[in-house]
Amino acid sequence: MGNQFDINFMVTIALKAAIRYVPITLELALIPFVIGTILGTIIALVRLYNIKYISKILQVIVVIIKGVPVVLQLLIVYFAVLQCFDSVAKTLHLSIRAKNINSVYIGLVALSFFATAYISEAIRGALTAVKKGQYEAGYSVGLTKVQTLRQIILPQAIPVAMPMLCSNLIGLIKGSSLVFMISVTDLLNGALITANSNYKFLEAYVAAAIVYWILCIVIEKISYVLERKFYSFNGR
């Protein structure tokens, strides 16, 4: 068969192609991460303060999103946009059509749902990890709800949430590889394109794996440094 592992091809072509598309993968991971952190914090606070009805509705949504695989969410959003967008655009008299939408945006939307659900759980866990007495102590010295949250609770909750946020970001980077199913050219697809002509798929996949691995190790290291910083800030 002569299908020896072609290291030369892997390093010079596949690895280079994979690295060229790292920005797309980072974009697909970081933007949902930021959106997820903002929305997730809001959801966590709503659930923490047990706001009527909204809290229950959000809980159901989070449970549903957490219970459905991210591939399915991605494909459902993709096909929903593909099928329904045109008629919606027509009624709104927009000139844009579904086929003109870059699939990257669809991936971003789907991954944002996924990120929001998981990050809201991480932040809620961190907020509930702070003892109830801390809230009461804050109120007893005359701080308002917002002040208590900002000055007392959050500085204690953030170091607890950090490792979980880091693992969520790594999960997002790994999850972003699924966008190849909706034909977005990200890190994985970029590496695979180079193998299309000569069927050296193993080399392409190994190259992609190496880049993903390095990305995740870098994030882990950054989160480790940040964690140390937050802990020393807290004087622990």
Place this chain on the structure above:
Amino acid sequence: MAQYFDGKLVFEYLPELLSRIHITLLLVFTATVFGMIFGSVLALIRIHKILILNQLVAIYISFVRGTPIIVQMFIVYYGFPAILMNLGIDINRWDKLIFVIITYGLNTSAFMSEIIRSAITSVSIGQSEASYSVGLTKIQTFYRIIGPQALKTALPSISTTIVGLLQDSAIAFSLGIVDVMGEVQVLGARTYHTIEGYVAAGIIFFVLGAIVEKVSGCIEKNTLFSKL
């Protein structure tokens, strides 16, 4: 094309998708069992800090945790036959399901080994010292004192891993496995109604995940463990 989403179709699809559920369950079950066994071996290597092997296992775990499972799946699918071909074994004709099971098993074993390791090291050293002092052997200490306590702390994480494995198994269709997700593709190609199929598959995965969580919750509350 007036109808974009037909709610009735979701329920028509459900029985057809359920007819392929055994593939998904087989995948999850075998990967869990394999992951538990191989993961325990990896955990033991890391706990006893066996030279060289310890570092290799650490690299292996870091690799599995740092790369998407889809990439791992294709590396196993293309790589295993290539390696074994050099050893003179031809496995190109093997069922694709076997490669998928190998991937998910290897993947789960890395996560399981970390859970098992942290559970065992979380039992305080005084426990084993106490049991040595009353004359138990090393093996007796593990089975009677350390093991049960470690299992109790590990159970919630193990159930989370199994649910994660279940959700990851939704990707296996990209290798051409006709499990629940693969059946959606088949139905979608036949009827052009894909999105209803995905919704139905979502319901199935959701219910399966809920069942796993319920069962593990029941085991956690089981008198055997709650006494500890």
